[in-house]
Structures are given as structure tokens and as C-alpha cells.
């Protein structure tokens with residue numbers, strides 16, 4: 001049976017209203033695609049706990065999970081993903097890439113210039129739409 005991953009992703013906005021975008025490295029699954037940083041929810045974790053842990057591990061900074069922005073489902077060829085995008089606030093430190101190839105802050109209207117992981121397209125569209 002096809003596996004469904006439960007994944008959380010952080011929507012982090014800076015004081016210039018730019019959103020943090022992360023480029024998956026050639027070594028990661030779905031390589032060379034942009035995503036909202038995050039990862040798989042572990043057993044027993046709430047989505048908020050999962051995103052706070054993932055960002056601590058992946059970007060070496062502390063965030064606080066605020067509200068859920070969007071939940072979406074996407075079928076890849078070999079697995080499916082339930083993606084929960086959560087609005088988050090930076091509380092300590094500054095995001096630095098550990099595994100990602102690159103981190104950039106982008107205005108919402110420019111988000112669609114990147115090659116996103118297919119599961120993220122719904123979230124990107126909602127972010128762009130929200131601004132109009």
C-alpha cells in the first residue's frame with residue numbers, strides 16, 4: 001500500500017513581509033526543489049511540537065508555532081503527503097541552512113518564481129492570493 005507522510009512546514013515571515021524559502025539539496029528527496037522548512041511529524045507529536053523541533057534541528061533557531069495556515073494533500077508517484085503549513089514566529093536566533101542548499105526571503109508576489117516541491121504549490125498559491 002502506498003505510504004502517506006504527515007509533514008509540517010513553517011511559514012516564517014520577517015519584518016519586511018518576506019517569507020522564508022528553503023532549497024532542498026541534491027542529497028535530499030525531491031532534490032533541487034524549494035520548500036517551506038519542516039519535516040515529518042514523529043509519533044506522539046503535535047504538529048506544533050513537530051515544527052518547533054524540526055526548525056531547531058534544521059535551521060538552528062527557535063520558533064513558536066502560531067496557527068495552521070493550510071492543510072493539503074498531494075500524491076507523488078511513490079508516496080503521498082499530508083502537508084500542514086503553520087504560521088510561525090522566530091523567537092531566538094536566525095535561520096541558518098544545515099542540510100538545505102540555500103535559504104532566501106521572498107516577497108509573496110515573487111514566490112511563484114521558484115520551482116516548488118509539487119506538494120507546496122497549494123500553499124504558495126494561497127499565500128499569494130491572501131495578499132491581493
Ligand SMILES: Nc1nc2c([nH]c(=O)n2[C@H]2C[C@H](O)[C@@H](COP(=O)(O)OP(=O)(O)OP(=O)(O)O)O2)c(=O)[nH]1
Pocket residue numbers: 005007008009028029030034035036037038039040081083117118119120
Ligand atoms: N519539510 C518539507 N518537506 C516537504 C515539503 N513539501 C514536500 O513535498 N515535502 C516532502 C519532502 C520529503 O519527502 C517529506 C518531508 O520529510 P523530510 O523533510 O524529513 O524529508 P527527508 O526525506 O529529507 O528526511 P529523511 O527522511 O531523510 O529524514 O515531505 C515542505 O514544504 N517541507
